[in-house]
Amino acid sequence: xxxxxxxxxxxxxxxxxxxxxxxxxxxxxxxxxxxxxxxxxxxxxxxxxxxxxxxxxxxxxxxxxxxxxxxxxxxxxxxxxxxxxxxxxxxxxxxxxxxxxxxxxxxxxxxxxxxxxxxxxxxxxxxxxxxxxxxxxxxxxxxxxxxxxxxxxxxxxxxxxxxxxxxxxxxxxxxxxxxxxxxxxxxxxxxxxxxxxxxxxxxxxxxxxxxxxxxxxxxxxxxxxxxxxxxxxxxxxxxxxxxxxxxxxxxxxxxxxxxxxxxxxxxxxxxxxxxxxxxxxxxxxxxxxxxxxxxxxxxxxxxxxxxxxxxxxxxxxxxxxxxxxxxxx
Amino acid sequence: xxxxxxxxxxxxxxxxxxxxxxxxxxxxxxxxxxxxxxxxxxxxxxxxxxxxxxxxxxxxxxxxxxxxxxxxxxxxxxxxxxxxxxxxxxxxxxxxxxxxxxxxxxxxxxxxxxxxxxxxxxxxxxxxxxxxxxxxxxxxxxxxxxxxxxxxxxxxxxxxxxxxxxxxxxxxxxxxxxxxxxxxxxxxxxxxxxxxxxxxxxxxxxxxxxxxxxxxxxxxxxxxxxxxxxxxxxxxxxxxxxxxxxxxxxxxxxxxxxxxxxx
Numbered sequence: 001x002x003x004x005x006x007x008x009x010x011x012x013x014x015x016x017x018x019x020x021x022x023x024x025x026x027x028x029x030x031x032x033x034x035x036x037x038x039x040x041x042x043x044x045x046x047x048x049x050x051x052x053x054x055x056x057x058x059x060x061x062x063x064x065x066x067x068x069x070x071x072x073x074x075x076x077x078x079x080x081x082x083x084x085x086x087x088x089x090x091x092x093x094x095x096x097x098x099x100x101x102x103x104x105x106x107x108x109x110x111x112x113x114x115x116x117x118x119x120x121x122x123x124x125x126x127x128x129x130x131x132x133x134x135x136x137x138x139x140x141x142x143x144x145x146x147x148x149x150x151x152x153x154x155x156x157x158x159x160x161x162x163x164x165x166x167x168x169x170x171x172x173x174x175x176x177x178x179x180x181x182x183x184x185x186x187x188x189x190x191x192x193x194x195x196x197x198x199x200x201x202x203x204x205x206x207x208x209x210x211x212x213x214x215x216x217x218x219x220x221x222x223x224x225x226x227x228x229x230x231x232x233x234x235x236x237x238x239x240x241x242x243x244x245x246x247x248x249x250x251x252x253x254x255x256x257x258x259x260x261x262x263x264x265x266x267x268x269x270x271x272x273x274x275x276x277x278x279x280x281x282x283x284x285x286x287x288x289x290x291x292x293x294x295x296x297x298x299x300x301x302x303x304x305x306x307x308x309x310x311x312x313x314x315x316x317x318x319x320x321x322x323x324x325x326x327x328x329x
Numbered sequence: 330x331x332x333x334x335x336x337x338x339x340x341x342x343x344x345x346x347x348x349x350x351x352x353x354x355x356x357x358x359x360x361x362x363x364x365x366x367x368x369x370x371x372x373x374x375x376x377x378x379x380x381x382x383x384x385x386x387x388x389x390x391x392x393x394x395x396x397x398x399x400x401x402x403x404x405x406x407x408x409x410x411x412x413x414x415x416x417x418x419x420x421x422x423x424x425x426x427x428x429x430x431x432x433x434x435x436x437x438x439x440x441x442x443x444x445x446x447x448x449x450x451x452x453x454x455x456x457x458x459x460x461x462x463x464x465x466x467x468x469x470x471x472x473x474x475x476x477x478x479x480x481x482x483x484x485x486x487x488x489x490x491x492x493x494x495x496x497x498x499x500x501x502x503x504x505x506x507x508x509x510x511x512x513x514x515x516x517x518x519x520x521x522x523x524x525x526x527x528x529x530x531x532x533x534x535x536x537x538x539x540x541x542x543x544x545x546x547x548x549x550x551x552x553x554x555x556x557x558x559x560x561x562x563x564x565x566x567x568x569x570x571x572x573x574x575x576x577x578x579x580x581x582x583x584x585x586x587x588x589x590x591x592x
Binding site for chain 1: 340342346347348351422424425451452453454455456457458459460461463464465469470471472473485489490491492493494495496497498499500509510544545546547548549550551552553554555558559561562563564565566567570571573574575577578580581586588589
């Protein structure tokens with residue numbers, strides 16, 4: 001019996017979500033009194049594989065192959081299936097991501113494992129695992145137990161502080177040979193374009209965010225100005241929804257939500273943002289949420305502490321006008 | 330080529346959901362609607378039909394009686410055919426059970442080359458069923474799809490990834506789950522929806538399907554909700570934005586929220 005963490009790698013490092021899962025995995029392995037191992041899958045993994053051990057894995061099981069460079073679904077399914085069949089863990093913990101959302105359901109079928117996506121917590125009760133799932137976009141939760149020998153659990157972001165690495169830990173690496181071919185002619189990678197975040201807004205104490213309601217890059221100018229009046233970077237940062245990024249109102253660095261950053265600042269201004277779960281899951285733990293929106297029915301009101309109903313292009317300048325200008329000493 | 334859209338009928342968020350009332354099959358049909366994410370899949374199928382890549386759009390839903398109006402609305406949107414598979418509450422939250430039933434129903438329907446789904450459901454919200462169905466059926470799949478181009482036996486697909494997009498080419502038959510940023514689902518006039526309410530929707534029984542084992546993959550122990558968040562303190566700035574902002578700042582001060590101290 002063992003706990004296995006499947007690591008997510010972004011720009012040569014373990015993702016923030018993976019560091020959080022390491023923290024959960026370590027606690028779980030300790031409570032169950034079983035070893036924790038890591039699966040490190042991809043291409044060019046020599047430098048990162050040992051770091052899995054620094055984060056607490058006893059053994060880092062590695063599948064390192066050029067066919068795995070591009071996170072294609074079928075090759076990754078084959079690779080992860082081989083690792084799980086080799087180790088036969090009790091539970092597999094993974095941080096939620098787009099590629100894992102595609103791969104893990106297929107892996108669960110191939111390994112006859114149970115799959116619990118969207119887990120917000122995992123405890124040991126009566127000597128077995130009890131997993132909390134969020135349903136109806138967090139209106140309801142349930143607690144489930146696995147009915148299979150292996151359970152694959154995807155954890156949502158922000159439930160625990162990320163683990164810290166200890167470079168003094170013993171490193172043990174085992175390469176896993178995959179007997180089936182990784183390549184699958186039915187799936188072919190063509191091209192991708194994406195931006196890595198250059199700045200990290202997740203440490204800011206104040207975030208001023210905009211969404212569809214900003215209407216344009218120009219519409220975001222007032223948001224930048226308010227951010228400046230509230231202290232400027234890095235104390236105060238600008239945030240955005242995926243849609244605002246896709247429409248080029250702001251760069252990807254500022255995206256908050258499922259495909260962006262998870263933040264929990266002291267103050268969160270949300271302007272022209274309806275409040276869809278994909279964005280809200282990235283900011284709902286903010287201490288004070290102030291929403292500005294012209295739609296009475298917008299879901300954002302259900303998570304905001306303060307709400308200003310009206311046109312953000314009128315309300316934001318009014319807010320800006322009331323913030324003292326501290327420049328010039 | 331036929332396109333089959335797998336649709337879910339879910340409880341309307343505005344109809345209130347809590348731990349006592351979370352069983353879809355038990356809710357009134359007025360409280361049930363097309364899973365909002367599935368509208369993008371239905372729309373994607375209809376657009377492919379308009380382009381001529383697809384000649385028939387069928388919509389299939391596993392649900393109780395109360396899901397019939399949702400299927401009829403899909404017909405009103407422009408689907409050619411709607412089919413319901415009768416299921417009960419026991420199946421609802423187990424992604425494997427749902428997937429196994431869908432696979433049985435898809436096989437009975439004739440294994441169409443193109444299957445589309447929404448990217449997730451409002452109730453479970455995991456987006457797991459598309460991958461499970463695709464694997465059980467031995468087809469490649471892609472999730473969070475924004476654009477689809479069909480050329481013979483291949484499809485080029487543009488899909489969302491963190492921070493951007495990816496283009497891949499898949500061989501038919503495939504399953505695609507459609508991103509909620511892929512299109513603007515068409516609005517259907519109420520009159521047309523009401524007319525579609527007269528259309529019968531055939532229902533298949535589980536017994537009519539060749540479904541692989543339905544033993545549960547999970548055991549549900551407890552259903553609960555969190556205590557409600559405090560109500561939002563609202564200021565109406567529609568007519569007097571300055572006035573509303575002034576009141577808002579006064580309230581922040583009274584509540585001890587100090588923007589200055591945080592800076």
